[in-house]
Amino acid sequence: MSTWDRFVDTFFNGKVMAKYLPDILSGMVVTIELAVLIVITGLGAGLALALIRSLAIRPLNWLIVFTVDLFRALPPLVIIVLIYFGLPYADLSFSGFVSTWLSLALVLMAFSEEIFWAGITSVHKGQWEASRSTGLSFGQTLMNVVLPQALRLTIPPLTNRTIAITKGTALGTVVAVTEILGEASSAMSNSYNPSPLMMGAAAYLVLFLPVVVLARRLERKFAWKR
Amino acid sequence: MATLSIVDARAIHKHFGALHVLKGVDLKVAERELVFVIGPSGSGKSTLLRCLNRLEEPSSGSIVVDGIDMLDPRTDINHARQRIGMVFQSFNLYPHMTALGNVTLALRKVAGKSRAEADRLGHAALERVGLADRAEHTPGQLSGGQQQRVAIARSIALEPRVMLFDEPTSALDPELVGSVLEVMRSLRESGMTMIVVSHEMGFARNAADRVVFMDDGLIVEQGAPAEIFEHPAHDRTRAFIGQIQRH
Numbered sequence: 314m315s316t317w318d319r320f321v322d323t324f325f326n327g328k329v330m331a332k333y334l335p336d337i338l339s340g341m342v343v344t345i346e347l348a349v350l351i352v353i354t355g356l357g358a359g360l361a362l363a364l365i366r367s368l369a370i371r372p373l374n375w376l377i378v379f380t381v382d383l384f385r386a387l388p389p390l391v392i393i394v395l396i397y398f399g400l401p402y403a404d405l406s407f408s409g410f411v412s413t414w415l416s417l418a419l420v421l422m423a424f425s426e427e428i429f430w431a432g433i434t435s436v437h438k439g440q441w442e443a444s445r446s447t448g449l450s451f452g453q454t455l456m457n458v459v460l461p462q463a464l465r466l467t468i469p470p471l472t473n474r475t476i477a478i479t480k481g482t483a484l485g486t487v488v489a490v491t492e493i494l495g496e497a498s499s500a501m502s503n504s505y506n507p508s509p510l511m512m513g514a515a516a517y518l519v520l521f522l523p524v525v526v527l528a529r530r531l532e533r534k535f536a537w538k539r
Numbered sequence: 540m541a542t543l544s545i546v547d548a549r550a551i552h553k554h555f556g557a558l559h560v561l562k563g564v565d566l567k568v569a570e571r572e573l574v575f576v577i578g579p580s581g582s583g584k585s586t587l588l589r590c591l592n593r594l595e596e597p598s599s600g601s602i603v604v605d606g607i608d609m610l611d612p613r614t615d616i617n618h619a620r621q622r623i624g625m626v627f628q629s630f631n632l633y634p635h636m637t638a639l640g641n642v643t644l645a646l647r648k649v650a651g652k653s654r655a656e657a658d659r660l661g662h663a664a665l666e667r668v669g670l671a672d673r674a675e676h677t678p679g680q681l682s683g684g685q686q687q688r689v690a691i692a693r694s695i696a697l698e699p700r701v702m703l704f705d706e707p708t709s710a711l712d713p714e715l716v717g718s719v720l721e722v723m724r725s726l727r728e729s730g731m732t733m734i735v736v737s738h739e740m741g742f743a744r745n746a747a748d749r750v751v752f753m754d755d756g757l758i759v760e761q762g763a764p765a766e767i768f769e770h771p772a773h774d775r776t777r778a779f780i781g782q783i784q785r786h
Contacts, residue, residue: 442594443631443690447645447697448621457644461635 326508333500337512340496343410344520347482347492350414352475355421362422363429367455377426384423389481392416397488409488421478428470432463465535472528476521493517545570545701545732546591551600553586560586561597562756566734568701573733575743575764578753579779584736587753588703591734592623605700621649624694628706630686632678638665638689639674642696650697664696665689668722684715688722695726702726704735740783744768752776 397412444454483494497513546568553561589595602609646657668688708716751761771777
């Protein structure tokens with residue numbers, strides 16, 4: 314057996330791959346479910362916080378800034394472990410799936426709040442003044458004039474963050490979530506062969522490459538001439 | 540009540556922290572009048588203008604525009620602002636909307652017009668500023684002069700009772716100034732009440748009813764353009780007009 318054959322036999326073993334393909338596929342489904350939930354709730358909460366922050370209510374803003382800084386500073390793994398193993402002591406038990414979802418959604422909320430907020434504050438003051446001078450209220454100006462401009466500015470940093478944090482679903486293995494990496498590593502130990510890990514890697518590419526491409530399209534679509 | 544003044548501002552003071560920008564300004568403007576406000580930079584003329592529609596909150600004083608007490612907390616300020624158009628030095632068009640979108644936003648959101656009705660009024664306003672054929676262009680596709688005319692259309696579409704112009708031509712290339720002044724002149728001919736902060740002395744001379752000279756937060760003197768430009772009573776006015784006309 315040549316070195317190349319041994320390499321292929323080890324990392325791309327057809328038999329092993331065929332056997333564990335269904336596991337990897339079911340792991341993909343779990344990862345997609347987690348990712349969709351994280352993106353929707355994380356970005357939604359982040360945007361909501363940024364909008365609340367624009368109301369400039371002091372004590373509320375302190376609370377938002379504190380929360381956001383906290384979840385930006387903590388490693389996501391620590392948050393997952395705290396929720397999964399810590400909250401039961403407060404009579405709150407979440408499954409591994411829910412713990413992973415909550416943790417990563419909180420992290421995405423924190424980062425996206427900062428990005429949305431930066432977008433809102435980067436819209437020129439004259440835009441507010443022009444809109445308010447024609448009689449639009451604060452809220453109408455925010456929703457019709459400022460936010461549409463802010464969102465366009467936030468698309469590139471937001472997609473980067475979203476992808477980075479969504480890949481964190483792999484951390485769910487720690488609390489027994491059967492997502493891609495979890496399935497791949499248990500298949501790896503059962504088969505004494507790393508081929509399932511390669512399938513896992515391929516699965517991540519299949520999932521995230523289209524997202525990256527879509528993000529680039531969005532950026533182009535929403536760019537406008539100044 | 541001697542005359543019908545549509546704008547009646549009294550004893551306006553404005554502080555920015557330790558800075559006393561307006562030191563008790565009175566300004567009355569009659570219906571259909573065109574008042575030109577001139578003065579050195581930092582004299583408070585833009586701040587005065589911005590107090591009239593409460594983009595700046597005056598520290599004290601009273602402002603009544605078209606019978607509405609602008610500083611009364613019970614006044615619906617958003618409703619009141621519909622009647623006071625404002626044009627800015629930097630145009631401030633919404634870059635994510637077409638010219639028509641810019642003009643119709645407040646018509647739909649504030650005046651409560653249907654989209655069809657707003658579009659009709661929007662096209663009419665763009666026509667008045669000579670840009671009927673640019674309705675679907677975005678601000679980025681328009682020249683500075685065209686952008687400023689769209690901004691004027693955005694205001695006049697709401698049929699304001701008075702228009703405020705804050706250095707409307709200062710950001711424009713010289714060859715584009717004329718088109719904006721042309722629109723302002725036709726507005727004036729239609730009987731619009733206008734308060735203009737600007738350095739366009741030629742325009743002031745042949746279009747303004749009254750020129751107000753401000754310096755250091757106060758109105759130093761005011762009168763007919765010929766009077767102020769040819770025979771200013773105060774040294775500060777004379778010095779300022781001398782500087783402007785040397786250019």
